[in-house]
Amino acid sequence: MRSAGPKERPALAAHAPGAWPTARLLLLFMVVNFADKAVLGLAGPEIMKELGLNRQEFGSAQAAFYALFSLSAIGVSLLTRRIRSTVLLLAMALAWSAAQLPMLWPAAGFGVLIATRVLLGAAEGPAAPVAAHHLYGWFPQRDRTLPTAVLLVGAAAGVALAAPALTWVIAAWGWRWAFGAVELAGLAWALVWALRAREGPLAPQVADPAGRVAYDTGPALGRILTAPSVLAAGFACFAVYWQISAQLTWVPDYLHTALGWSSGATGLAVALGSLANAAVLLTHGLLARRPTAGRTRPRLLPEGSGAGLLMLGAAAAVAVFVAGPPWLKVPMMCGPMALAAPMMTVGQTACARIAPAHRRGAVLGTVVGLSSVGAVISPLVLGRIVDGAGEAVAGYERAWLLTAALLALSGTLAAVFLRPERDAHRLGTPVEQGSQPYRA
Template sequence: MKRWTKWIILLAIFIMSIINFADKSVTGLAGIHIMRDLNLTSTQFGIVGSSFFWLFSIVGIIGASISDRFGTGKLLAIMAIIWTIAQSMLLFVSSLPLLIFSRVLLGAGEGAFSATAVSHISKWFKPESRGLAISIINFGNVVGIAVTAPIVVFLISSYGWKQAFFIFGIFSFVWLICWLWLGRLKPPVSFEEEASKQENNLKINRKDIWKALQSPIFIFTTLSSFIAYSLIVFGLTFNPSYLMKVKGFSEQQSAIIIAISGLIGAILGMVLAIISDRLYKKTKSLWKSRILFTAICVILAGILYSMYPLVNGSGSIIIILSLVNTLVVTVNTLNPTVVISLLPQRRGVMTGTYYGVMSSSGIFAPIIFGKLIQASGTNPAGGFSTAIYGMAVAMVMAAILLFLFGRHKQPVSTENDKKLVNL
């Protein structure tokens, strides 16, 4: 197997990651047009945003678990098929129920993507280089929001929001055609799998999995990601409207702000991931290089996000959002590496459960945001600010809990593998 093969696979999943988050961002960017054409209230639009996550979390857990048995490559291909159908059908949507159905279908198709992508990549990259690999996937997530924002605005203004959805469905189909060849490539035996075959040939049973899922490390790592994901949900669903209705920017200006802050955040997030990787190589300690690193990022993100409603100039907003995006990207990069380390033989189950719980915040957050905004009446800024401050406080609290209960030398053992994870 040639050395560059793993980078080709990573590039393909990086592109799929761009499509994945571009699909999510279209609804928020087209929000004003959708609400006007379908005559929706803020609460109804919040339900539209929430509907994407109704099956997202459940399918994320089940799908990623199935990937352990049937293969991550096949599951990625199935996802691309569903994305194509879900996005293309919006060309014919003319009512709220059909719009919700299409979002539910897309959510079901995307639920297992992050866990499956991380699981697939972890077969190609060793632990000391996974931080960078996963950060590249996360970079694709941000690019999906940032780079596509101006494109989506252009498509909507030129052709209409329905046509914009349809075009992204075509992107998914083109990716699928390419993956039918790339997905056949087999990775080398990964670091953990090789060690596992040498030391232990027994299957991991349910008790082993349950012990790992009950560990304080898993619980509070996942909690921090759960809170951080609400920031992503707000950005996908309501942030474009916030920039236009409250901050006074035009549609194109809002798209540019989202694009610039997203790209800066993604690039800086990769830098922090590399620093974390180097720290891991030097110390071999998950506590110092991942968990403590993440706790610091979470608390800083909460503090910085609380400043968002207080700034108005485009430059100040870009700085705040760039720094917050950097820290959130880093959290989403490092936390999966912690989860995988708890039970590497069942990375699909571990990452699937992690992403499923994390993304479940998307079920409640959009509805809560929508109700807060609608309840503010003629003062939408008040509703938006309440939502933002609530997320900021929750981030700080999550960071404190992660620091207190995710402390080093927390043993995580299983019946079949008596080794303790060095945290």
């Protein structure tokens, strides 16, 4: 006898046993994930000095992380129909931990650095979409905004914790041991996950070898991915990925090289900026939770707020890198410049609303895979702009004007086209538990 589909299962409250403990474990998962990403930027000046790299070559090393990131995000997310997300998440953590090991070898040079970043990106590409897919097996639609924000806080917390900790490791033990530190953190998380992880009551069924599931209904994958809301969310997330990658790669160099800050002050500034991202994500999640959990439609939908915050983030980027005096830079990085971050929460929850549960992992993975191309392009483009300017400060001004324009454009498109309830109704996506029926 086939097991019941999601509509036949009992309703799940956000405080159900196992829901928030799972969210906390996945928060730590994202902390380690983004510590892995941040280590290269934090160790950048030492790596460039020891290996004799210019900024464009160093940007190539950062971009190498994303060489297979998108393909892996899409490919592994498609496996969520056949393999439990608990297994996929464990395999990812083990793989990205192993990818750090070669950099501990004293003779490892630029070629090994490139190879390990490619392998690391392939292991980490599906992390966010598969983690979100697993999380949504515990929380119904109306309660997903806050746990999604908590999940994404791990990205900011990973950088915030990594910046001072890895800066200390680099100063005390050398930059190679920074890679060893994040490897050990990944292995520790994998051990805890292997002992405690389980699927949520709202998790979709896994297909049999023939690809059949008991409730294979709803719109086709191609129709979902071409819905206006999904396209708008994807482009907005492209802009946010661009900004995140630019910050991880070039803000430490900008503060240290262009402005002459010490390594300690640079690490502290990066940590404060990341904590600001975490605070903004949590505040947005808490504010969005009340209207989305109510019985009436909110006056300001979360997707509308995300679009507006993107445009405010664009204005802040101009103030930090172009128009602002030196004393204003850290306050702006620790406040208005973090306002683009909630678009990641908005984009994921919007795409999850349009996709039926059994297609959710594939949709989230495809959107993340394609939008993360922004993180591939950003280090290369901005590195070339800075190197081509002749003078670092002028180069960074031009680079961040381009970033601000991209954020503003994506925010405008999101404000016009991001309407997940309308698109879900048009496509005939089944209404999940906890969702409010669409009213035009």
